[in-house]
Structure formats: C-alpha cells, structure tokens
Amino acid sequence: MSAFTLDLTALPDGLSRVMEKSEARGLGLPEPDWPGSIQATLEVEKTVDRISVRGMLEARARLECGCCLTFFERSVRADFRVFAERAGTGPRRDEEALARDAYMKFHDGRRLDLREDARESLLLEIPIAPRCREDCAGLCPKCGADLNLGLHECPASTDEERVHGGSQA
Ligand SMILES: [Zn+2]
Ligand SMILES: [Zn+2]
Numbered sequence: 001m002s003a004f005t006l007d008l009t010a011l012p013d014g015l016s017r018v019m020e021k022s023e024a025r026g027l028g029l030p031e032p033d034w035p036g037s038i039q040a041t042l043e044v045e046k047t048v049d050r051i052s053v054r055g056m057l058e059a060r061a062r063l064e065c066g067c068c069l070t071f072f073e074r075s076v077r078a079d080f081r082v083f084a085e086r087a088g089t090g091p092r093r094d095e096e097a098l099a100r101d102a103y104m105k106f107h108d109g110r111r112l113d114l115r116e117d118a119r120e121s122l123l124l125e126i127p128i129a130p131r132c133r134e135d136c137a138g139l140c141p142k143c144g145a146d147l148n149l150g151l152h153e154c155p156a157s158t159d160e161e162r163v164h165g166g167s168q169a
Pocket of ligand 1: 068070137138
C-alpha cells in the first residue's frame with residue numbers, strides 16, 4: 001500500500017499512532033517546490049466504520065520571494081484532520097452532500113487514501129505572496145539590484161540622486 005494510504009483491514013479498533021512519510025511526488029506535489037520528504041504524525045481512531053484522523057504534516061517548501069525574487073526554503077507545518085465513514089452506511093444523497101463539503105470522506109472498509117487531503121492541507125499553508133523575510137528590502141526599482149545586499153551604487157540613477165543617496169559621501 002502506498003504512503004499516506006491507511007490499510008483499514010490492519011488497523012485496530014480504538015486509537016493508533018501512525019507515521020507516514022512520502023516524497024513530494026507520492027502526494028502529487030512538484031518535487032522542485034517540495035524538496036525533502038513529507039512526514040505525518042497522526043492519531044487514527046477507529047470506531048466500527050468511522051475513522052478519525054488528526055495530526056500534523058511537516059515538509060519543506062521552496063518559495064520565491066514576491067519582493068526580491070530570490071528562492072528560499074521554509075519548513076511548513078499543517079494541521080491535518082480527516083473524518084471518514086464507510087460508504088453505503090447512510091443514504092446516498094447525504095453521502096454526496098457531505099463529500100462535497102470536503103468535511104467527510106468515505107472509505108470502502110479496506111483502505112483510506114489520505115494523499116489528496118495531505119496535499120491540500122500543505123498547499124493551504126503556502127502564502128499567496130511569500131516573503132524571504134519580514135523586512136525584505138526588495139529590488140531596486142531602477143536597476144533590479146537586490147537591496148538586501150546593502151546600499152549599491154545604482155548605475156541607473158542620475159548623478160544628483162547618487163549624491164543624495166549618500167554613496168559618494
Ligand atoms: Zn525577499
Ligand atoms: Zn539600482
């Protein structure tokens with residue numbers, strides 16, 4: 001059985017601690033953006049046909065700073081929760097409505113595939129406009145130099161600006 005897929009036939013009733021580990025590819029995530037392995041520490045509770053999964057995902061993401069355009073790596077932690085019931089135990093219409101809410105999943109009594117849920121939980125932790133650091137100075141609007149590297153003598157500025165900029169002082 002692949003990683004991030006629980007074998008329900010081997011899962012005991014009650015609470016179990018489950019560790020899962022996968023390369024990014026195994027979860028359908030692009031490997032350049034997700035270097036290293038993705039790990040999950042999960043508490044899985046099985047009560048007859050109901051499975052409740054809670055835990056934490058840990059990974060490293062490679063992001064591009066929206067300010068200075070350099071790539072940087074950051075660790076990503078995501079809360080992970082999945083509830084699943086066995087398909088066919090309730091009215092079909094209810095099952096479809098619940099599955100659409102992405103709150104409740106359904107399993108077949110044999111396996112519970114958590115890959116898509118794990119992928120989505122991780123992607124939700126990625127900021128829309130990542131910053132390499134909170135006070136990133138960004139790029140010089142004139143020449144594109146990385147201002148995080150300190151003051152630069154801007155080749156695109158006029159002589160007057162250079163004097164006021166202090167680089168000749
Ligand atoms: Zn930056
Ligand atoms: Zn410049």
